[in-house]
Amino acid sequence: MFVDEAKIYVRAGDGGAGCKSFRREAYVPKGGPDGGDGGRGGNVILRADGAVSTLLDYRYIRHYKAERGIHGKGSMRHGAWGDDLILPVPLGTVVRDDNTGEFLADLTHQGQELIIAEGGRGGRGNIHFVTPTKRAPAFAELGEPAEERWVTLEMKLLADAALVGFPSVGKSSLIARMSAARPKIADYPFTTLAPNLGVVKAGNNSFVVADVPGLIEGASEGKGLGHAFLRHIERTALIIHVVDLTGSYDERDVLEDIAVIDGELESHAKELAARPRVLVGNKIDVAHTAEASARVRAFAEEHEIPYFEVSAVTGQGMDALVLRVGEMVHGLRAKIVEEASSAEVRYVHTPVRERSFEVKRTDSGGYEVVGRSIERMVIMTEIGNDEALAFLQKRLVKAGVEKALAEAGAVDGDEITIAGVTFEFEGVPVTDEELEFIEDDEIEIVEGDEVPIIEDEPTE
Ligand SMILES: Nc1nc2c(ncn2[C@@H]2O[C@H](COP(=O)(O)OP(=O)(O)OP(=O)(O)O)[C@@H](O)[C@H]2O)c(=O)[nH]1
Ligand SMILES: [Mg+2]
Structure with missing residues (x-):
């Protein structure tokens, strides 16, 4: 089975909790706070890897979790960071958020990475919350919960050229003639059920050609087998449109065939209609095919498309076809590389530094504050701890939440x-001096922070 799609669940590692602890020393009744920070949770990362050829593994194992960060400990010891979980995917894997359908990235280059779920930040230990008026804070931050999501992976074949046409026109016979690929060949339609790839040597060039299952009228709407594979054609630089000069399939007319296939390509994706292509009239070895060939040639000339009459059976015309396709692919590739290098990985991720928030009215007559960084302040607070709660309240004041709520009409008791988490609104007078000591939410806990890392060194 040719697997080209998978849906997986990824969950990064939660951040470890910060530690609240106090120094214990002989002869010192109450030492200062010395709780270390929690470690950051590991990310889940997708990495494009040419050694991986299918997404098959992701069909069998669908859940992936990165390691959590370790909790901070006393004596200023930081918790270790969780290891990232790296998932190798084939080159040409397109990643989408399964829930929203949002395009996340197209992993085309070797080693290209995408953070698909971000690990939670570690909570800060109580040493961070010392202020002139509170020298012994008995609280620390909780770790930030990790990101989790379902994503779909879709692999598109990375062939330079695709053999496209009705069933039984001889696409598989042609790829077998051009390359070492040995697909099944038979005189009934839909012999080829999955794309075959072959490497073709053309003078000093070589290119990869795909033999795609036959298309029929309505393929773009799901008829026949071609539908699923039209997607693979999207990625090829060149289309080798093959027609059967004997017109044997369904007693068709060659020019009608060309029009039908062109129409299917176009209705699948507009840009496919403009894709560079060559026309190939196959089975020229069969008697009475010269007339059909002449008609295709006239059509090709009129539309300025290169045309080749060939026989996959005798090999007639094949060298010229292969050389010309090799040249065209060579030129197109240079153009594609240029375009690809300007395209960046587009991982859209709500930055944690996003300070904005919104105040909404709730059905019960209260207010809701929505915004990632504000929500995170609450999530990382040990709500049952009065000191932690008092600190949170000051942070919310500093972030402007209290002011925004008052402006929205909130009064004490709302x-x-x-x-x-539901709170009761209560305007508290906080002095500017007090706020000064409220650490900014975005203080990154990194290796080499003023707190020595005694054990469990971060891995990055
Ligand atoms: N006489 C003659 N027969 C050919 C030639 N090329 C292919 N055939 C025959 O045409 C039939 C179909 O060939 P395939 O290569 O399987 O055709 P296909 O386009 O891959 O068909 P599907 O995979 O079903 O879409 C087979 O019986 C081949 O032997 C040719 O150049 N001359
Ligand atoms: Mg075939």
């Missing part, structure tokens, strides 16, 4: 919901 219900305020943030990240699923």
